[in-house]
Amino acid sequence: MMLGENIRLALSGLRANKMRALLTMLGIIIGIASVIAIMTVGNSLTAELNNEFASMGASNIDVMVTRKLNEEDISDSGMIYSSTSSNKEPKDSDFITEEMLEAYIEAYDDKVYALAASENVGQTQVKDGNLYANVAIRGVNLGRLYADKKEPLAGRVFSEKELAGAAKVCMVSDKFVNNMFNGDMEAALGSTVYVELGNKNYLFNIIGVYEYEQMTYYFETVAEKDIQTELYIPLKTAKNINHKSNYEEFTVIGEQGIDVNAFVTETQDFFNKYYENSKDFEIWAYSMNSYMEEINSMMGTTTLAISVIAGIALLVGGIGVMNIMLVSITERTREIGTRKALGAPNSSIRIQFIVESIVICLIGGIIGMILGILMGYGGIKLIKSTVFAVSVKSVLLSIGFSMAIGVFFGYYPANKAAKLDPIEALRYE
Amino acid sequence: MEDNRKQIINMRGIIKRFYIGTPNELTVLKGIDLDVYEGEFVAVVGASGSGKSTLMNIIGSLDRPTEGEYILDGIDITKAKDAELSGIRNRKIGFVFQTYNLIAKTNAIKNIEVPMLYAGIGMKERNRRAKALLEMVGMEDRMHHLPEELSGGQKQRVAIARAMANDPAIILADEPTGALDSSTGRMVMDIFHKLHKEQGKTIILITHSPELAEECGRIVTIKDGEIIGVREGRGGVAV
Numbered sequence: 001m002m003l004g005e006n007i008r009l010a011l012s013g014l015r016a017n018k019m020r021a022l023l024t025m026l027g028i029i030i031g032i033a034s035v036i037a038i039m040t041v042g043n044s045l046t047a048e049l050n051n052e053f054a055s056m057g058a059s060n061i062d063v064m065v066t067r068k069l070n071e072e073d074i075s076d077s078g079m080i081y082s083s084t085s086s087n088k089e090p091k092d093s094d095f096i097t098e099e100m101l102e103a104y105i106e107a108y109d110d111k112v113y114a115l116a117a118s119e120n121v122g123q124t125q126v127k128d129g130n131l132y133a134n135v136a137i138r139g140v141n142l143g144r145l146y147a148d149k150k151e152p153l154a155g156r157v158f159s160e161k162e163l164a165g166a167a168k169v170c171m172v173s174d175k176f177v178n179n180m181f182n183g184d185m186e187a188a189l190g191s192t193v194y195v196e197l198g199n200k201n202y203l204f205n206i207i208g209v210y211e212y213e214q215m216t217y218y219f220e221t222v223a224e225k226d227i228q229t230e231l232y233i234p235l236k237t238a239k240n241i242n243h244k245s246n247y248e249e250f251t252v253i254g255e256q257g258i259d260v261n262a263f264v265t266e267t268q269d270f271f272n273k274y275y276e277n278s279k280d281f282e283i284w285a286y287s288m289n290s291y292m293e294e295i296n297s298m299m300g301t302t303t304l305a306i307s308v309i310a311g312i313a314l315l316v317g318g319i320g321v322m323n324i325m326l327v328s329i330t331e332r333t334r335e336i337g338t339r340k341a342l343g344a345p346n347s348s349i350r351i352q353f354i355v356e357s358i359v360i361c362l363i364g365g366i367i368g369m370i371l372g373i374l375m376g377y378g379g380i381k382l383i384k385s386t387v388f389a390v391s392v393k394s395v396l397l398s399i400g401f402s403m404a405i406g407v408f409f410g411y412y413p414a415n416k417a418a419k420l421d422p423i424e425a426l427r428y429e
Numbered sequence: 430m431e432d433n434r435k436q437i438i439n440m441r442g443i444i445k446r447f448y449i450g451t452p453n454e455l456t457v458l459k460g461i462d463l464d465v466y467e468g469e470f471v472a473v474v475g476a477s478g479s480g481k482s483t484l485m486n487i488i489g490s491l492d493r494p495t496e497g498e499y500i501l502d503g504i505d506i507t508k509a510k511d512a513e514l515s516g517i518r519n520r521k522i523g524f525v526f527q528t529y530n531l532i533a534k535t536n537a538i539k540n541i542e543v544p545m546l547y548a549g550i551g552m553k554e555r556n557r558r559a560k561a562l563l564e565m566v567g568m569e570d571r572m573h574h575l576p577e578e579l580s581g582g583q584k585q586r587v588a589i590a591r592a593m594a595n596d597p598a599i600i601l602a603d604e605p606t607g608a609l610d611s612s613t614g615r616m617v618m619d620i621f622h623k624l625h626k627e628q629g630k631t632i633i634l635i636t637h638s639p640e641l642a643e644e645c646g647r648i649v650t651i652k653d654g655e656i657i658g659v660r661e662g663r664g665g666v667a668v
Contacts, residue, residue, distance in 0.1 A: 005546060009535075012534060012535070013534065016534045332533075334530060335532050335533065337530075338526075338530040338531075338532060339532070339543065339547075340491075340515065340518075341489070341491060341518060341524045341530075342518070342519065342524065342543050342544045342547060342591070343515050343516065343518045343519020343520070343544055343547040343548065343595075344515060344519075344547050345512055345515040345516070345547070346511070346512070346515070348547060422491050423486050423491050423492055426491075426526070426530065
């Protein structure tokens, strides 16, 4: 018997018994809806985190000097504790030198796009009469500005000459301009900022204005006016203020398309050559990329675990389908007998009821899928995620799974129907 | 004189036992010999419990005899496998039941199409033939009615049309008027006579009504699993 005819038969059967059909499907609907909803929320969260990481520079490699973990620092239980003997604060001479960086760039010219470094000087309030602005003073190189995507809204970035000569110039945020210059950027450019740090005073010439960007997860508790923004000065200027010449840490901005994870290891190994003889310090390099992979796999595992639980709902739904199929077959014993008398082979009867079971599950699956996507969308709105990513995989999986449930839980009742003795079936009251 | 006509049913020594090998073993048919020729209208009569239903099941290939030989339209039923039996029922037998057994929630025309569906006939041809059959039983205006919307007589007419769907070798009617009042029953019987006379259909009518049996060409009486009498009826043989 043809498949189309079977499907039509199943659909007309469902139409004749709408309430029962809906109740039968309910288990499947709930199961599929929860799987899809969970996977959609999980997927969207993962996608959003990935976007976030990408904007933070997932492929950037942070390199820093850390304390060496000597063998005596690791206890038998594997716990790491600080032993007072080696708990030394690193001196400037323990840090990465300009020469090391030059050697590194030379060695990995094809993989390094830029090096980003910064030096924090301190936080203060810039005042001018009633006007004030909170700033954090930070020395940066061009690589840092590039990595942080600080493009000048007005003016320019530091010149090579200013960077090399430790010029007393600065870049301020648009918020700073709002506070100090009433938003007039042209007026700000060329003006001098008077900064009091500790007991020393510094003067910086404003050469550029950058756009302040609020951190996504930064919870604003202070008034707009009091927001602290960064005041960028050339890296060398900052190092001079701090009496430093070397680098405690920096960021490598890799060329596009490089294998970041491998390059992290290469970079770490490269610098550690310089620290072979250091008793207390070594180089640690890491990239967001590896964190991202970890988080992705964690999200994946969590989603899978919850999906398994939702899968149990599907199983229960499947048992419900089997139950109702058995009832339906008992009710239709005479029909089965008649069909057999009219020449239906066992296989046709079996297929007829399996198709009916598949149709129930498939319709349930499709309703569940739509509900699940809606629920997922609601869930995403609820956690205020901006990304809505329906998992195509989960949709295909659910549809396939509901069909499989139809076959699996439909087979036993269908087989029972197929094996009915036509004489007994025709005599059934 | 009947020997030169085509033999549709050839039964020799049909024995049917139930609960074989147990103390309450039951022999329902005790050696039936029955020949039915093409174009005959045969009535099988007997009281309930006489074994006529069992005989009908065997004639209809729903069941196999425990012993004996049964050739239906040239096919040895005793040697056929289950899967073959369903094919034989589909093509060779047209069942008409006392309780109609139309498939619920399926309209008249779709009901008639069921045997053709199992015979693998395409949709268009099925539809065309089902319509013709409905016209033959005078039900063309009830084509799309569901069984529950039809009267008993109408249902039985649809059932007869369904029995004719694959142009079977015999129509096997089991008490076809048993659930109908006499005037509707008359109408149903007239359809059988029409099929017999006009199309030369071979019909076996199982009944306990002596009046209806008298209308047939030959009357076979069964009692306690044995044929106790065969005689001519008024119906005669098809032209």
